[in-house]
């Protein structure tokens with residue numbers, strides 16, 4: 001498992017040489033429905049392996065958004081507790097409520113929202129397949145190897161959160177309200193921190209994964225993942241992210257899949273063509289005005 005795709009509270013990259021520096025610590029999200037299943041079955045609550053993978057924003061068993069905050073009080077600090085009766089439970093240590101309570105807006109999610117969740121879950125499934133060293137489904141990600149899927153996820157999520165020009169992260173140009181039911185879309189700030197998925201909170205993680213999914217799977221996806229009125233994801237990616245940064249990844253032999261590189265080249269050609277036509281139309285109307 002590559003450490004950049006594991007969720008860390010304190011990442012191995014932050015560890016200094018000092019013996020007093022902090023130890024790397026995994027960041028654990030949870031699925032309230034898995035915990036509710038544990039409770040209903042009378043078995044001890046337990047952490048699933050997928051809950052520490054930074055390339056996962058949903059429980060694939062329940063098709064349900066993972067959480068990293070108590071739904072009652074918003075605290076992120078939790079602990080295992082054995083109640084007087086019953087099995088071990090995960091509880092919030094601020095309000096002592098159990099974490100199997102689902103977030104009400106998620107329970108009320110519309111079919112359109114669930115459709116977006118399914119699109120991202122399908123993409124995450126391909127990432128998980130790649131993490132196991134298996135070739136992704138070539139129908140969804142044609143001519144793409146397992147290594148290329150993982151590199152594209154790491155590289156593109158890094159490009160979507162960093163910006164030389166402003167505090168505004170390019171991921172904000174890919175609004176997808178379905179990733180945060182019941183919340184207003186936040187403004188994400190740019191950062192140069194390495195491996196953003198590994199340290200991101202769940203709203204940013206899911207937003208990065210949804211945007212990367214829309215960029216990478218654009219041609220094969222029949223889902224309008226992004227909010228209405230938003231341009232095709234690959235066009236937004238090319239207009240919002242510095243071209244030189246994208247080119248440096250494209251120039252590395254075999255780093256990104258040939259299908260993604262080809263779509264980038266085609267989109268750039270189409271954008272240049274549209275710009276030329278717009279310039280030409282501008283010239284024609286200027287001539288028309290001059291001779292009117």
Ligand SMILES: [Zn+2]
Nearest residue numbers: 031034059062
């Ligand atoms: Zn679950």
Ligand SMILES: [Zn+2]
Nearest residue numbers: 070073092095
């Ligand atoms: Zn709480």
